[in-house]
Amino acid sequence: MREYTDLNTMEQVDEFIANHPLALIFISRTGCSVCQGLMPQVQELLEDYPEIRMGHINADHLPSIAGRFSIFTVPVILMFVNGKEYLREARIVHMDLFEEKLSKLYKGFLEQ
Template sequence: MKELNDYSTTDVQTVTQDGKYILFFSATWCPDCKFIEPFMPEIEADYPDYQFVHVDRDQFLDLAKELGIMGIPSFVAFDRGQEIGRFVNKDRKTKAEVENFINSLN
């Protein structure tokens, strides 16, 4: 999974302008983020139409605020720079819940 740091900009519209993306917001101290992290490689492999980008919520706090990310882990989907869905709350997320969210985007 790429990191937002891997891009030359943190402007979400620019980063996500050329395809389908899912931004995965988390933080190193977050136990619910640690719970879903082991499943992320499988989820990525199951959804090759999407490019997954990890966003460290603490490092990019202004972006999280701009996008209304109050709880983590959270997922925000984009298609060619436009938000198409979000799975944003403070609850622990299971692999099945994340997959259901991605399936609902199609």
């Protein structure tokens, strides 16, 4: 199974988004049970989307991430296409709806 890239500084976050045309960032906090349950589900889902690069940010280790992306709760999934945010899911993520949105976005990107 593909692994998340840990992003620990704002510079790493910015470089990750800039260097990957399809970049998904998963933002969590230590001790968040919803985060711990959702993270492997997203990881498994992304096996079907090999062009998407996966990044992980622990908001406890990088508190400035909240202000940078207007994050008010965790978990948050942000999907960037060519550096622009196209998809945002927060707290309770319905995986079937998330997959539907992700699939449309992915197919649209590949057809460019």
